[in-house]
Amino acid sequence: MLRGVLGKTFRLVGYTIQYGCIAHCAFEYVGGVVMCSGPSMEPTIQNSDVVFAENLSRHFYGIQRGDIVIAKSPSDPKSNICKRVIGLEGDKILTNSPSDFFKSHSYVPTGHVWLEGDNLQNSTDSRYYGPIPYGLIRGRIFFKGGPRLSLLFSLQIKELTKKKNPASFYQLYTFT
Amino acid sequence: MDTGSACGHDLPGLGGLCGQSGGSVNAGMAQSKGWVRRYFKAFCKGFFVAVPVAVTFLDRVACVARVEGASMQPSLNPGGSQSSDVVLLNHWKVRNFEVQRGDIVSLVSPKNPEQKIIKRVIALEGDIVKTMGHKNRYVKVPRGHIWVEGDHHGHSFDSNSFGPVSLGLLHAHATHILWPPERWQKLESVLPPERLLVQREAE
Numbered sequence: 459m460l461r462g463v464l465g466k467t468f469r470l471v472g473y474t475i476q477y478g479c480i481a482h483c484a485f486e487y488v489g490g491v492v493m494c495s496g497p498s499m500e501p502t503i504q505n506s507d508v509v510f511a512e513n514l515s516r517h518f519y520g521i522q523r524g525d526i527v528i529a530k531s532p533s534d535p536k537s538n539i540c541k542r543v544i545g546l547e548g549d550k551i552l553t554n555s556p557s558d559f560f561k562s563h564s565y566v567p568t569g570h571v572w573l574e575g576d577n578l579q580n581s582t583d584s585r586y587y588g589p590i591p592y593g594l595i596r597g598r599i600f601f602k603g604g605p606r607l608s609l610l611f612s613l614q615i616k617e618l619t620k621k622k623n624p625a626s627f628y629q630l631y632t633f634t
Numbered sequence: 635m636d637t638g639s640a641c642g643h644d645l646p647g648l649g650g651l652c653g654q655s656g657g658s659v660n661a662g663m664a665q666s667k668g669w670v671r672r673y674f675k676a677f678c679k680g681f682f683v684a685v686p687v688a689v690t691f692l693d694r695v696a697c698v699a700r701v702e703g704a705s706m707q708p709s710l711n712p713g714g715s716q717s718s719d720v721v722l723l724n725h726w727k728v729r730n731f732e733v734q735r736g737d738i739v740s741l742v743s744p745k746n747p748e749q750k751i752i753k754r755v756i757a758l759e760g761d762i763v764k765t766m767g768h769k770n771r772y773v774k775v776p777r778g779h780i781w782v783e784g785d786h787h788g789h790s791f792d793s794n795s796f797g798p799v800s801l802g803l804l805h806a807h808a809t810h811i812l813w814p815p816e817r818w819q820k821l822e823s824v825l826p827p828e829r830l831l832v833q834r835e836a837e
Contacts, residue, residue: 479686486693519747530802533778535731569745593742594802 489513489597492528494540498575498582502526503540503602511597521571521592522546526599529573532590540599541573541583547592553585571595695726698812699740701752705784705791709738709821710752710811720813721752721821723806731801733758733780735831736823738808741782744796750805753782753792754826761831767794778802785826 484490489512494503503509503526511528515521523543531537545551545566552563566572570589575581584590701710701719710719723740733739733755743749757763762774763781767788775781779798784790793799811817 476683476687479690480682482690482694483686530800531778532800532802533776535778535800535802535804567745569743569747591742591744591800591803592747593744594800 485513487513487517492538492540492597492599496540497580498577499526499540499542500577500580502542502576503599508603509540509599510601510603511599513597515598516595519592521595521598523549527571527573528596528599529590530594530596532587532594538596539573539583541575541581543571544574544584545572545589547571569593693725694729695724697723697725697806699723699750699752704789705786706738706752706754707786707789709754709785717814719811719817721808722810722812724809725806727807727809728804731804733801733804733807734823736825738821738823739782740805740808741799742803742805744799744803745791751791752808753784753790755780756783756793756825756829757781757831763793763831765794768797773798780804783829 489510492509492511494507494509495505497505515525521527521543523546525543526540527543528538528540531539547566547568547570549566549572550563551566551572552561566589569592571592572584572589574583574585699721701721704711704714707714710721711717728739735755735758737755738752739755740750740752743751757775758780759775759777761781762772765771765773766783773781775798778801780801781793781798783792783794787794808821810820
């Protein structure tokens with residue numbers, strides 16, 4: 459009786475460990491489902507939207523300007539942030555509002571990226587804490603679930619992957 | 635083994651098919667085919683269990699790494715390029731990003747995300763550090779960041795060059811030297827005496 463229960467417990471623990479490890483490998487190296495909260499990426503990603511993130515681009519260093527990425531927050535490593543990549547290393551970023559007379563710019567240092575939310579009035583991003591190291595990026599969002607899931611699949615992909623509109627007052631110049 | 639009647643009972647729809655194939659297969663050939671299939675099944679099962687478990691262990695619990703460079707002399711690599719130390723990296727200790735001053739840690743380099751660097755933690759968030767070679771004389775470490783330095787000042791690419799690093803870049807805590815055998819020891823978490831802090835965050 460006891461041996462049967464013990465055997466069953468060991469088997470349960472074994473299966474739990476096995477599936478936990480497979481889940482870890484899947485989330486770490488392939489991708490997963492993430493829920494975003496907060497208004498900083500409206501209207502592209504609404505509060506409490508479910509998005510699909512893939513981690514392959516990060517491992518192969520294929521993150522490009524205009525991608526929406528999930529990264530660890532630089533001031534709190536246990537929480538994640540969801541922003542759009544505006545500049546890669548070497549890019550020149552204008553960091554002031556159009557009302558200022560003197561335009562101030564800065565260059566993104568090597569190994570760093572410049573992130574901004576789509577909802578510029580309501581977003582804490584690189585304009586506040588500066589460029590973040592590339593090593594903090596966890597994954598890239600490629601698909602968003604929502605009420606328009608079934609009908610507008612292709613439009614959503616286009617919206618998520620479009621490059622940031624250069625007509626906004628943040629312009630950027632590539633260096634090389 | 636009477637396969638024909640067993641098939642007929644359990645799978646009424648396929649009874650006719652089972653009866654035909656059961657009669658014509660040679661007993662010896664069926665046994666060798668079964669051996670190959672069983673071996674293949676066992677291999678797949680073992681593979682899909684062993685590889686994720688091993689990968690998860692190396693990512694989350696502990697792994698081993700060779701130290702290169704002279705930035706942590708004399709604690710690590712005192713012999714220079716002749717003999718590189720091999721250290722045990724403990725991921726489990728830093729799973730909640732808890733480090734103490736004086737720990738030797740490995741982190742992703744902020745200047746080159748493909749490279750990992752190994753340095754000593756000098757200051758935690760809120761401390762004020764007197765820098766050696768940084769553009770500011772005194773730096774207050776922001777929230778969620780740490781200040782790391784190599785023991786060999788002047789030959790080390792550390793926070794004196796790139797400033798405080800975010801805790802999210804923390805990779806592991808180096809606890810023991812494993813190789814060469816005469817240098818087998820536990821690495822102590824001590825701050826070098828000349829790097830006492832100007833001001834500590836109130837505990």
